[in-house]
Amino acid sequence: MSDEDTVGRLLEEGEAPQIPEVKYEYLDHTADVHLHAVLDDFWGSDLKESFEQVATAMFNYMTTDYDRVEMKFVFEIEVSGDDILSLLYRFLDEFLFVFSTEPFFIPRVIKITEFDLETFKIKAQGFGESFDTAKHPQGTEVKAITYSNMQVHQDLDTHNIFVIIDI
Amino acid sequence: MRTFNDEKKFLEKISSNCWHIKKGFVDNMKVDGYFYVNDNLEKLMFDELKQSCNSKGFGGFLPGMKQIANVAALPGIVSKSIGLPDVHSGYGFAIGNMAAFDMNDPKAVVSPGGVGFDINCGVRLLRTNLHIKDVLPLKEQLAQCMFDHIPVGVGSKGIIPMTAQNLEEALEMGMDWSLREGYAWAEDKEHCEEYGRMLQADPSKVSSRAKKRGLPQLGTLGAGNHYAEIQVVEEIYDEFAAKKMGIEFKDQVCVMIHSGSRGLGHQVATDALVAMEKAMKRDQIEVNDRQLACAHIQSPEGQEYLKGMASAANYAWVNRTSMTFLSRQAFAKMFHSTPDDLDMHVIYDVSHNIAKVEEHFVDGKQKTLLVHRKGSTRAFPPHHPLIPVDYQLTGQPVLIGGTMGTCSYVLTGTDQGMVETFGTTCHGAGRALSRAKSRRNLDYTDVLEALEQKGISIRVASPKLVMEEAPESYKNVTDVVDTCHAAGISKKCIKLRPIAVIKG
Numbered sequence: 001m002s003d004e005d006t007v008g009r010l011l012e013e014g015e016a017p018q019i020p021e022v023k024y025e026y027l028d029h030t031a032d033v034h035l036h037a038v039l040d041d042f043w044g045s046d047l048k049e050s051f052e053q054v055a056t057a058m059f060n061y062m063t064t065d066y067d068r069v070e071m072k073f074v075f076e077i078e079v080s081g082d083d084i085l086s087l088l089y090r091f092l093d094e095f096l097f098v099f100s101t102e103p104f105f106i107p108r109v110i111k112i113t114e115f116d117l118e119t120f121k122i123k124a125q126g127f128g129e130s131f132d133t134a135k136h137p138q139g140t141e142v143k144a145i146t147y148s149n150m151q152v153h154q155d156l157d158t159h160n161i162f163v164i165i166d167i
Numbered sequence: 168m169r170t171f172n173d174e175k176k177f178l179e180k181i182s183s184n185c186w187h188i189k190k191g192f193v194d195n196m197k198v199d200g201y202f203y204v205n206d207n208l209e210k211l212m213f214d215e216l217k218q219s220c221n222s223k224g225f226g227g228f229l230p231g232m233k234q235i236a237n238v239a240a241l242p243g244i245v246s247k248s249i250g251l252p253d254v255h256s257g258y259g260f261a262i263g264n265m266a267a268f269d270m271n272d273p274k275a276v277v278s279p280g281g282v283g284f285d286i287n288c289g290v291r292l293l294r295t296n297l298h299i300k301d302v303l304p305l306k307e308q309l310a311q312c313m314f315d316h317i318p319v320g321v322g323s324k325g326i327i328p329m330t331a332q333n334l335e336e337a338l339e340m341g342m343d344w345s346l347r348e349g350y351a352w353a354e355d356k357e358h359c360e361e362y363g364r365m366l367q368a369d370p371s372k373v374s375s376r377a378k379k380r381g382l383p384q385l386g387t388l389g390a391g392n393h394y395a396e397i398q399v400v401e402e403i404y405d406e407f408a409a410k411k412m413g414i415e416f417k418d419q420v421c422v423m424i425h426s427g428s429r430g431l432g433h434q435v436a437t438d439a440l441v442a443m444e445k446a447m448k449r450d451q452i453e454v455n456d457r458q459l460a461c462a463h464i465q466s467p468e469g470q471e472y473l474k475g476m477a478s479a480a481n482y483a484w485v486n487r488t489s490m491t492f493l494s495r496q497a498f499a500k501m502f503h504s505t506p507d508d509l510d511m512h513v514i515y516d517v518s519h520n521i522a523k524v525e526e527h528f529v530d531g532k533q534k535t536l537l538v539h540r541k542g543s544t545r546a547f548p549p550h551h552p553l554i555p556v557d558y559q560l561t562g563q564p565v566l567i568g569g570t571m572g573t574c575s576y577v578l579t580g581t582d583q584g585m586v587e588t589f590g591t592t593c594h595g596a597g598r599a600l601s602r603a604k605s606r607r608n609l610d611y612t613d614v615l616e617a618l619e620q621k622g623i624s625i626r627v628a629s630p631k632l633v634m635e636e637a638p639e640s641y642k643n644v645t646d647v648v649d650t651c652h653a654a655g656i657s658k659k660c661i662k663l664r665p666i667a668v669i670k671g
Contacts, residue, residue, distance in 0.1 A: 028601035029228050030215065030256045036226060062321050064631045085457070086444065093437055100430045101379040104322060131322045138629040140602075141321035141390035141671065144284040144433045147440070147457040148258030149228050162226045164258055166284045166433075167391045167602065 008075040008103065016071035016127055017109050023049070024057035029164055032146070033061060037161045047152070048115040050159040051088065051122070055095050055110045058165060062099070062106065064137040069108040071127040081120040084152050091122050092145045092163065099131065106131045140167055171220040178232070184252075184654040186212075188236050193455055195240040202235060202250030205650045208642060211599055215256055229456065234261035237455040243268045243275020243464075245536060246529055249588050251543045252650035253597030253642060257283070259458035262542035262598075265591045270464060270524060270535040276452065277469045278461035279439040279476075281539030283520040286435060286476055287483035288427030289360075290517050290566040290594075292577065293491060294413045295498065296510040297420040299399045302666065309397065309501050310624040310667035316493040317395055318387040320628025320671035325386035327489045334382050338370035341481030345488040352512075355488065357555050359516040360545065361523075363484040365477035372474040373431070374438050381431025381482060386489035388426050390628070390671030392595075392636060394568075395490065396423045398575060398663040405660040408561035408579050412514045414661055421663060422494050422511075423575055424487055425568045427520065432479035439472040464537055473522070480521060487516060514577070515564040519544045519594035525553075527589050538589055546580035546592040546657045554580075565657055567648055570596045570641040571625075571633065571668055572618050576648045577661040584656035592657035596644040602635045609634035624667040636670070 027034035037053035039045040060066045077094045081087030098105045107126025114123035143166040151162040177192035181201075186209070188200030204212055215230035229237070231254050238260050239248035245267045254263030259280025268275040302309060318325060327350070329337075337344040342363025345351035356362045388395060400419045403409045414421075428435075443460040446452075446468040452461060462468035491513065495506035502509060522539045529536075538545075547554050547563040554563040562579035569575040573596070584590055600608070611630060614637045618625050627633055634640070651657045 026603040026606075027226065028218075028603050030231075030598045030601055031262050032258065033602055034226075034228060064629055082444075086441070090441075097376060097380070097434075100434075101376075101383070133320065133322050133628075136322070137631070138320040138322060138390070138671065140629070140632055140635070143391075143430075144437050146258035146284075147460070149226075150457070151226065160226070164228060166258060 008073050008105065010073045011071060011127065017111060019109055024053045032167050033165050035163045035165060039159050045159065047154055047159045048112045050161045051091060052110045052112055054161045054163055055092055058092060058095070058142055059106055061142060062139045064139050066108070068136050069106050070129050071108050072129040075105050075107065075126045076123065077126070078123045083120065084117065084154065085147065085150050087120040087122060088150065088152060088161065088163065089145055089147060091124070095126065096142060096145065104131045106136070143167060168220070168223055171217050174216060174220060184650055188232060193233055193236040193240060195453070195455065196236055198239050198244050198247050200235040200239045200248045200250070202232070202254055203252045203650055203654050203656070205646055207646050208252055208650060211642060212254070228256055231256045231261040234259070235264055237459060238264060238266045238281070240455050241266070241276055241278065241459065241461060242452060243272045245269050245534065249591065251591065251593040252647045253542065253593040253595055255597045257542065259456060260539070260541040263593060265538065265540045265543045265589060267527065267536040267538045267589050268464065270537055273463065273465065275464050275537070276461035277464050277472060277522060277537055278459055278539065279436045279443070279472060280459045281541050282436065282476060282522050283541045284433045284436045285427035285520050286432035287480035287518045288520040289483065289487065290519070290568045291424045291487045291491065292514040292566050293422040293494065293511050294514050295420045295422070299418040299420060299666065302397070302420050305501055306624050306667060309497070310626050310669065312497040312501055313395060313397070313494060313667070314626035314669045316497045317490050317669060319390070319669060321390050323387050323628070324383045327386040329382060329385050331378070331382065334378060334385070335370045337385070337485045338373060338478040338481055339368055340364060341368070341484045342488055345485050350492040351488045355491070355513045358513045359484060360518050363488070363516070365480045367474055368477035368481050369474035370478050372471045373435055373478045377431050377434035377438060380434045381429060384429040384431070385482070385486060386493070387429060388490060388671060389429055393426045394571065394668055394670040395494065396665045396669070397667040398423055398665050400661060401574065401664045402662040405579065405658065408660045411557060411561050412564060412577065413510070413512060423566070423568060423663070424490050424494070426487055426490065428479040428483035429486060431482050435475045435479045439475065442468050442471070476522065480518065484516070515566060517544050517566045540591055542594050543591050544594045545590055546578065546584050547590045548580045548582040548585045562658070564660070565592055567593060567644065568595045569644040570638050571636045571670065572621060572623055572665065573638045573644055575663045576644070576659065578648065578651065578657040579660050581655055581658050588656050592651045593647050596641040596647055598640060599642045600640040605635045605637060605640040609637055609639060623665055626669045628671045
């Protein structure tokens with residue numbers, strides 16, 4: 001996936017989405033950070049939402065005040081994988097990439113617009129702004145996504161996802 | 168899933184400092200596993216295993232012991248998979264794990280998981296001719312000056328001017344680039360592993376994604392456990408070796424820099440992981456853990472990774488060199504002197520996340536091996552041809568970075584280590600508490616206060632996260648170093664304590 005496929009555009013008045021409820025937590029892991037998205041079994045929750053939550057969990061670690069991130073523009077990404085785990089891996093890696101390079105984009109809200117588990121493709125939008133150390137209190141740097149004990153529980157009502165990210 | 172007690176049947180203590188992991192502990196083990204611990208460290212290792220048995224496979228993470236054993240199941244591994252005393256659970260390989268693969272075995276593999284995402288993460292130590300008495304009156308200003316000079320923390324950008332063309336050259340030339348651009352001294356190179364340049368580097372094997380991540384970050388420290396510290400010599404165990412390193416007296420001031428290849432290295436590793444997953448299907452390589460993705464050393468994917476890894480390693484040396492330059496400038500400014508007059512030479516620079524081609528004796532026969540060291544440090548003995556002339560009689564200096572506010576050590580390599588652990592020893596304290604637990608149990612103001620009481624100045628980009636890096640979150644570095652010393656795999660030389668910490 002080259003970055004030519006990713007595009008950013010300024011948000012119009014009232015276009016910013018609602019900030020969703022936090023449905024992720026950070027579990028104990030000796031060296032790194034263990035992300036866990038877990039969705040209560042209520043109407044409308046699905047695996048797509050777990051994907052969105054786990055990506056948000058990653059960004060929440062990069063600043064100690066996530067609410068300082070304003071939704072000024074929307075950034076689109078598109079990824080594909082060979083199976084559910086590689087899809088999740090590349091989805092997170094792509095968001096890490098747009099954070100780590102020009103325009104150093106940090107999303108406050110992530111919305112998946114296309115979620116295809118047949119061909120393993122995702123299109124997603126991030127709503128946020130450029131990371132600015134003068135504005136956003138620095139958190140911890142995420143080096144990379146790992147496959148280490150990565151789990152996606154598609155069959156459970158709670159759609160749990162476990163990902164270990166390297167810090 | 169086996170119970171904790173069933174798991175223990177595969178483990179045997181073979182000496183006061185070493186445990187044996189027998190075949191069968193995980194599937195397909197080709198060789199045995201071994202790990203070095205003392206009593207305190209042993210408990211932490213078994214806690215990890217117990218915790219994993221309790222999670223019954225839902226969520227949770229693999230304990231270090233299982234990871235050492237999974238590495239022992241990789242194709243072409245030679246002799247044993249070794250956990251050093253700071254070993255703990257990581258991803259793929261354990262952190263503090265080393266394994267060697269036979270270059271002449273066509274089935275043998277190279278695994279990016281055996282190097283880690285932070286390729287050529289390492290430690291560099293500079294000396295000065297200053298005494299702590301010279302520094303104390305200026306300590307706060309000096310810490311601030313270092314902090315102002317070195318960009319730290321997530322989202323920070325380098326101040327060394329770089330273009331895309333410069334980056335290509337830096338990836339190819341490593342510290343030769345720094346030298347040419349005037350950021351390094353000629354003698355700095357002499358005191359680096361590989362003389363600060365891996366010759367097999369090929370920047371064309373580094374993706375444009377990786378280069379994009381690397382370009383803005385060159386000359387930045389990073390975050391997490393990376394730091395720059397002003398330290399003083401607290402104890403000298405081996406006067407002869409210390410003198411060779413230019414350490415003459417107690418309370419001599421040094422500077423330690425711990426950093427790696429930043430986003431560039433992380434992306435090189437990520438790219439290789441994705442490419443190797445495909446190669447594994449093609450070449451029918453089976454591994455126990457997806458993060459252990461690997462490729463035959465001689466396959467296109469294997470060769471590409473090694474060339475990309477070498478480029479990332481060169482980036483890391485340029486990165487540490489750039490911060491050496493900035494530290495020298497900060498000291499020169501504060502002491503109205505020159506780095507030269509302050510005798511700010513590089514004592515040594517070690518890589519603790521790297522794979523290297525080395526010659527070793529296995530069962531009396533000389534073999535060419537690809538040695539993976541992840542969170543472990545090369546520790547070659549005296550007279551080894553690959554260590555600098557200055558250290559031929561002492562053995563290679565090994566730099567062990569402590570944690571924020573605790574001691575660091577300089578060790579030297581030994582003949583016993585060469586035989587037992589392929590010339591490898593520990594790399595640091597190794598984590599004991601998870602970051603989440605540190606956040607729950609410790610308060611950042613307490614941690615900052617404790618540092619102040621110890622007389623340590625701190626400048627940190629994210630003060631609210633210092634508890635994650637608090638000494639309580641780590642194993643005791645002295646336990647780790649003493650275990651290496653007692654086991655004979657390296658020898659204690661110098662102990663340093665921090666007086667100022669700069670971190671992300």
